[in-house]
Amino acid sequence: MMPMSPKRTSAKSDRAANLLAAWPEVRERIAGAPKLFIGLDFDGTLSPIVQHFADARLPGETKGLIARLGKLPGVEVAIVSGRALDDLKSRVGLRDITYIATHGFDIERRGRLWHHPRAAEFKRVTAQVAKELARELAPFNGVNLEPKGYTLAVHYRQAPDAKTVAMAKRAFERVVSPWREAGEVRVTLGKRLLEVRPGEPWGKGHGLAMLLGGPGADARKIVDTSGAFTGDAKDVLALYIGDDETDEDGFKAIRRIGITARVGGTTVPTAAEYRLASIAEVRQFLELVAGTR
Known part of the structure; x- marks a missing residue:
């Protein structure tokens, strides 16, 4: 068993150090790990944030880098996203990597698919909520509904002004509140x-735990109430990099056993141990990893 690094708290902080600056220390851990698992968020981490969610693409340079990492001995690369599985795969366009889609509700690994046991139930509820939201949000220009199977997103990046956003949010609350109060859904911010x-409390961290826990792993039994992975990672050093509030689940899950970094500004509190300033720094770090393995 690879020696475990000192246990790190999963509490959020705004004092995370830059991962590139910490490279000498991190390099030693990466080089010495028998197995390396690299989890990467898609939007805002690998692909630039765009005005309309449908326009997001993986830059060619980044795609080539991920493909190269995935072919290294002892390395597994997983793209982690809130996007639906087919949508995510079409945007990444790589076959020999792992996909954790819809916040961990769908996983594809080595050609094998896993879906959350309550998938059909969740889809029925989400379809009903989506139908109501489509009707209530139709009058608002620049507010776009994205159904994703188990989940749905309401994007307001293209809304023309703050008044439109405020009115759309009120309409959203009118529709969603009864479902939320009944425990059928929860709302997260991106x-x-x-x-x-x-x-059900399930997120990207649970998807990561499913993979790190080995065959037959049940994430509900190896993720504690704080969101931390409690299973045996079997000589695996895990990395997770993301840029959004939904990635905090991933940071909490693997920080005890790996390396975590949040992309973006330095003032947002995070459970990640490190930060990276931009997508460019993410690529720079991954190039260093590729050179080390």
């Missing part, structure tokens, strides 16, 4: 979006 997710 970058210029509102997301409706199943009421």
